[in-house]
Amino acid sequence: MKYRITLFLSAFSLLLQAQTPVYLDPSKGIEDRVEDALSRMTLAEKIDVIHAQSKFSSAGVKRLGFPDFWTDDGPHGVRPDVLWDEWEQAGQTNDSCVAFPALTCLAATWHPQLSSLYGRALGEEALYRGKGMILGPGVNIYRTPLGGRNFEYMGEDPYLTSRMVIPYVQGLQSCGVASCVKHYCLNNDEEYRHQVNVIISDRALHEIYLPGFEAAVKEGKAWGIMGAYNLYKDEHNCHNQYTLNKILKQDWGFDGVVVSDWGGAHDLDQAVRNGLDMEFGTWTDGLTMGATNAYDNYYLSKGYQKAILEGRYTTKELDEKVRRVLRLFFRTTMNRQRPYGFLCSEEHYVTARLVAGEGIVLLQNDRNVLPIQPKGKKILVVGENAIKMMTVGGGSSSLKAQHEISPLQGLQERLKASDCQIEFARGYVGDVGGSYNGVTTGQDLKDDRSPEELINEAVEKAKTADYVVIFGGLNKSDYQDCEGHDRKTMDLPYNQDKLITALASVNKQTIYVNISGNAVSMPWRKQVPAIVQGWFLGSEAGIGLADVLLGKTNPSGHLPFTWYENLSQVGAHSFGEAAFPGIWREGKKIIDEEYKEGIYVGYRWTDMKKLKPAFAFGHGLSYTTFKVSNLRSDFDETTDGNMTFKVDVTNTGDCTGADVVQLYISDVKCSVDRPVKELKAFRKVMLKPGETKTITLSTDKRALSFWDEATGGWKAEPGEFIAWAGDSSDHLTCKMKFTLK
Ligand code: BGC
Numbered sequence: 202m203k204y205r206i207t208l209f210l211s212a213f214s215l216l217l218q219a220q221t222p223v224y225l226d227p228s229k230g231i232e233d234r235v236e237d238a239l240s241r242m243t244l245a246e247k248i249d250v251i252h253a254q255s256k257f258s259s260a261g262v263k264r265l266g267f268p269d270f271w272t273d274d275g276p277h278g279v280r281p282d283v284l285w286d287e288w289e290q291a292g293q294t295n296d297s298c299v300a301f302p303a304l305t306c307l308a309a310t311w312h313p314q315l316s317s318l319y320g321r322a323l324g325e326e327a328l329y330r331g332k333g334m335i336l337g338p339g340v341n342i343y344r345t346p347l348g349g350r351n352f353e354y355m356g357e358d359p360y361l362t363s364r365m366v367i368p369y370v371q372g373l374q375s376c377g378v379a380s381c382v383k384h385y386c387l388n389n390d391e392e393y394r395h396q397v398n399v400i401i402s403d404r405a406l407h408e409i410y411l412p413g414f415e416a417a418v419k420e421g422k423a424w425g426i427m428g429a430y431n432l433y434k435d436e437h438n439c440h441n442q443y444t445l446n447k448i449l450k451q452d453w454g455f456d457g458v459v460v461s462d463w464g465g466a467h468d469l470d471q472a473v474r475n476g477l478d479m480e481f482g483t484w485t486d487g488l489t490m491g492a493t494n495a496y497d498n499y500y501l502s503k504g505y506q507k508a509i510l511e512g513r514y515t516t517k518e519l520d521e522k523v524r525r526v527l528r529l530f531f532r533t534t535m536n537r538q539r540p541y542g543f544l545c546s547e548e549h550y551v552t553a554r555l556v557a558g559e560g561i562v563l564l565q566n567d568r569n570v571l572p573i574q575p576k577g578k579k580i581l582v583v584g585e586n587a588i589k590m591m592t593v594g595g596g597s598s599s600l601k602a603q604h605e606i607s608p609l610q611g612l613q614e615r616l617k618a619s620d621c622q623i624e625f626a627r628g629y630v631g632d633v634g635g636s637y638n639g640v641t642t643g644q645d646l647k648d649d650r651s652p653e654e655l656i657n658e659a660v661e662k663a664k665t666a667d668y669v670v671i672f673g674g675l676n677k678s679d680y681q682d683c684e685g686h687d688r689k690t691m692d693l694p695y696n697q698d699k700l701i702t703a704l705a706s707v708n709k710q711t712i713y714v715n716i717s718g719n720a721v722s723m724p725w726r727k728q729v730p731a732i733v734q735g736w737f738l739g740s741e742a743g744i745g746l747a748d749v750l751l752g753k754t755n756p757s758g759h760l761p762f763t764w765y766e767n768l769s770q771v772g773a774h775s776f777g778e779a780a781f782p783g784i785w786r787e788g789k790k791i792i793d794e795e796y797k798e799g800i801y802v803g804y805r806w807t808d809m810k811k812l813k814p815a816f817a818f819g820h821g822l823s824y825t826t827f828k829v830s831n832l833r834s835d836f837d838e839t840t841d842g843n844m845t846f847k848v849d850v851t852n853t854g855d856c857t858g859a860d861v862v863q864l865y866i867s868d869v870k871c872s873v874d875r876p877v878k879e880l881k882a883f884r885k886v887m888l889k890p891g892e893t894k895t896i897t898l899s900t901d902k903r904a905l906s907f908w909d910e911a912t913g914g915w916k917a918e919p920g921e922f923i924a925w926a927g928d929s930s931d932h933l934t935c936k937m938k939f940t941l942k
Pocket of ligand 1: 275
């Protein structure tokens with residue numbers, strides 16, 4: 202009897218095994234599952250998974266149980282659904298999200314753990330909304346303050362960007378939602394982004410523009426990369442032999458999918474051979490002319506299938522693409538271990554508030570005008586940006602937020618129980634529109650008064666106010682912080698310089714809060730005692746800002762980019778139009794833009810030229826003060842390039858606060874030109890008044906290396922180096938020498 206039962210059980214389990222194909226068996230390794238699924242797919246099924254079937258989705262494999270694959274923007278929240286094949290709203294009632302602060306703000310926190318929380322929260326929102334991939338984060342380098350999409354990126358420094366992108370990717374992917382790190386690479390212009398061909402030295406490419414992507418791939422283990430619109434070496438970056446096949450896939454060992462930016466593919470042969478895996482958004486003739494199924498006209502669609510059937514290609518490239526797509530499926534939609542999704546949960550709002558609170562940068566605070574002491578006071582709030590919703594606009598990162606608290610509402614909310622009086626004056630009229638792809642803010646900001654009338658009203662009110670808080674800056678309209686165009690100037694738009702100067706001349710307690718993702722010129726900087734960089738902060742903007750202005754949050758954000766006085770201090774703008782915005786070739790199809798400043802971007806440029814920017818990279822004040830001292834190491838020489846430094850940081854003021862300790866390294870003597878110093882480690886640390894903490898900062902050989910163009914690799918030359926520590930690139934209070942043997 203016992204024997205018979207055992208026999209029955211083994212037969213049953215054999216049957217089960219026979220019935221469970223390898224690709225559906227979670228106990229099997231992912232590569233076995235990929236190969237098994239691949240072997241079962243027809244040519245048509247393979248073709249279907251490598252191109253879009255709607256604006257944001259591609260097909261799964263129905264017959265084999267792979268669901269359709271849904272992507273969505275990114276990177277600051279999960280974008281509301283548009284129609285299957287139109288950019289208008291699908292009209293869902295369940296796609297309002299939490300809008301997280303823009304990535305510039307996240308970078309300004311200098312707090313990698315917050316980046317991880319951010320990624321996780323976004324991943325949970327994406328999961329709830331049924332998305333397998335978020336189109337973000339963006340890690341293009343801030344080359345010029347005119348860059349229309351800088352607000353979606355993480356600043357000018359490759360090291361800071363690298364450290365901040367890794368946890369974002371890991372947090373997001375811990376939900377089984379792929380990140381699609383963008384826009385790879387050299388997408389530093391919005392104007393003519395489809396035509397710009399970047400000419401750049403190998404050193405600048407590897408030292409400045411690639412490390413963020415490299416870190417996301419090698420350390421973050423990103424499952425997706427988005428090819429950029431522009432060209433490099435005369436090939437579009439969505440199918441580029443050099444950047445995709447060679448650097449990304451061969452050198453870095455990337456095993457995920459390369460997704461084209463929407464409409465970034467231009468050629469069948471290049472799309473087949475040069476590293477593209479999934480084609481989205483292509484503007485083929487079919488699409489513009491409205492064929493019944495425009496998606497059949499994609500390069501990686503019916504045309505490719507036909508070419509294979511006619512023997513123009515073997516299935517070698519196709520199978521390689523499909524393998525990557527299947528790997529993506531097993532990591533996301535076919536992953537049974539995915540956690541639960543949440544949308545608009547309290548934890549997500551807390552994350553948004555935390556990031557906002559830690560990213561806001563106190564740039565200037567003469568006479569300790571901030572924090573505001575509200576008791577019995579009258580506060581005049583001025584400016585369109587105090588009331589304008591900023592989560593709508595800016596291009597593809599535009600959101601439909603469940604709620605957005607404006608700066609004025611934030612102050613009103615936080616001061617509602619106090620005896621302080623808040624008044625508002627418009628001050629200027631910027632862009633009163635408020636809609637993107639059919640999402641409208643519902644705000645009526647129309648005001649027909651002339652600039653003079655608006656300024657006069659604000660000035661009259663300011664005369665009797667105890668504080669004037671101006672919320673100005675940019676917005677997310679065209680030619681501001683917005684996809685599709687770059688800014689035309691670094692100046693503030695809409696007469697704001699005049700308004701700010703007028704207000705500061707009648708009220709000594711004037712505070713200017715700049716809302717933007719870019720630096721703006723501030724010719725009135727010396728007349729305005731307090732200046733705060735307030736970014737685009739998403740759903741909880743008003744609360745984040747009010748808490749900093751009122752001292753409930755002690756500011757601890759530090760600039761992720763150099764805040765130049767004006768464009769004459771910017772490397773990219775120092776070589777004429779050849780370096781920015783480039784020169785059209787004959788025929789006007791390609792515009793060559795040569796990054797003549799090379800590796801000298803941001804503080805690397807101002808250091809070399811001995812220029813004093815308005816605010817340096819890494820700068821950020823607090824309501825307390827700090828002392829960074831006593832940089833030391835157990836050894837002052839290294840043979841393998843690894844160094845461990847210790848440094849003390851003391852809170853020398855009278856309230857609790859956090860400082861960002863930054864470590865820079867200079868190569869004293871080298872066979873090639875090196876920047877004066879480069880950021881190589883940092884740590885944010887919270888301290889009570891009087892408290893001292895010793896922190897440890899480690900660096901490795903890469904921190905001492907430059908990209909050697911002769912060998913095509915990283916090289917550290919033996920000799921003397923200097924390590925500097927402090928809390929801003931222009932405030933380095935201690936240093937030590939060491940030697941690489
Ligand atoms: C943008 C991408 C975005 C895509 C999909 C493109 O225009 O450049 O960043 O992810 O659209 O919306």
